[in-house]
Amino acid sequence: MKDRKEYITANLAEVEERIVAACAAAGRRREEVTLIVVTKTYPADDVRILSELGVRHVAENRDQDAAPKAAACSDLSLTWHFVGQLQTNKVRSVVGYAGVVQSIDRSRLVAALSKEAVRAGRELGCLLQVALDAGEGGRGERGGVAPEGVEELGDLVAEAPGLRLDGLMTVAPLAGEYAGRQQAAFERLMDLSTDLRRAHPAATMVSAGMSSDLEQAVAAGATHVRVGTAVLGVRPRLG
Numbered sequence: 001m002k003d004r005k006e007y008i009t010a011n012l013a014e015v016e017e018r019i020v021a022a023c024a025a026a027g028r029r030r031e032e033v034t035l036i037v038v039t040k041t042y043p044a045d046d047v048r049i050l051s052e053l054g055v056r057h058v059a060e061n062r063d064q065d066a067a068p069k070a071a072a073c074s075d076l077s078l079t080w081h082f083v084g085q086l087q088t089n090k091v092r093s094v095v096g097y098a099g100v101v102q103s104i105d106r107s108r109l110v111a112a113l114s115k116e117a118v119r120a121g122r123e124l125g126c127l128l129q130v131a132l133d134a135g136e137g138g139r140g141e142r143g144g145v146a147p148e149g150v151e152e153l154g155d156l157v158a159e160a161p162g163l164r165l166d167g168l169m170t171v172a173p174l175a176g177e178y179a180g181r182q183q184a185a186f187e188r189l190m191d192l193s194t195d196l197r198r199a200h201p202a203a204t205m206v207s208a209g210m211s212s213d214l215e216q217a218v219a220a221g222a223t224h225v226r227v228g229t230a231v232l233g234v235r236p237r238l239g
């Protein structure tokens, strides 16, 4: 346990240095970028360590794992972000602990989230997940709405009771025109964010960048980076 805390402390310091350097290189202030630690596949004990080390935002991608973990950590002052593909039958559970859902990509999900947020008497932060590898009008391999669908879906979220449109999220595509071009992908996301903010000025969150490409995300203007491996280690299984 002590070793684990030392390991996470050292990794967190390294990631912090990377963010500081990336901000400096981009002429941005460190406060403009929020670190979200992705705790998927790791136990609640790790979340507790992160909280002790000052982390305030954590993310999960599977409700089955996230729900019990969030319950075990309900005494901590953390914001839980849901970043995985979300089925409507999991929405009630997710609304029970998530402060922000970053993976909104279809109108049915908006309707389900709105209904449950109202039922729970909560306001839920919402990011649209943009699939930069999606075909015209389609959805991405790993979920996400195509760029052409962002405006309409954004309007839908903004009008939905119980939901707050906070901004956009993406995962750098492995295929298509942006494969291997993370910074170009993140810049495209920024352009979409600029468009979205014309109609929804408060939707300022831009969630992009992971362990391997957080520098490119910060350079492009991301406000939130989602880092798992670089803080907690290589995951024991795919997740």
Ligand SMILES: *Cc1c(COP(=O)(O)O)cnc(C)c1O
Pocket: 038, 040, 061, 083, 084, 171, 209, 210, 211, 212, 226, 227, 228, 229, 230, 239
């Ligand atoms: C797992 C995951 C991350 C973190 O990825 P790392 O490469 O481990 O930093 C970020 N975003 C999403 C959506 C994820 O599923």
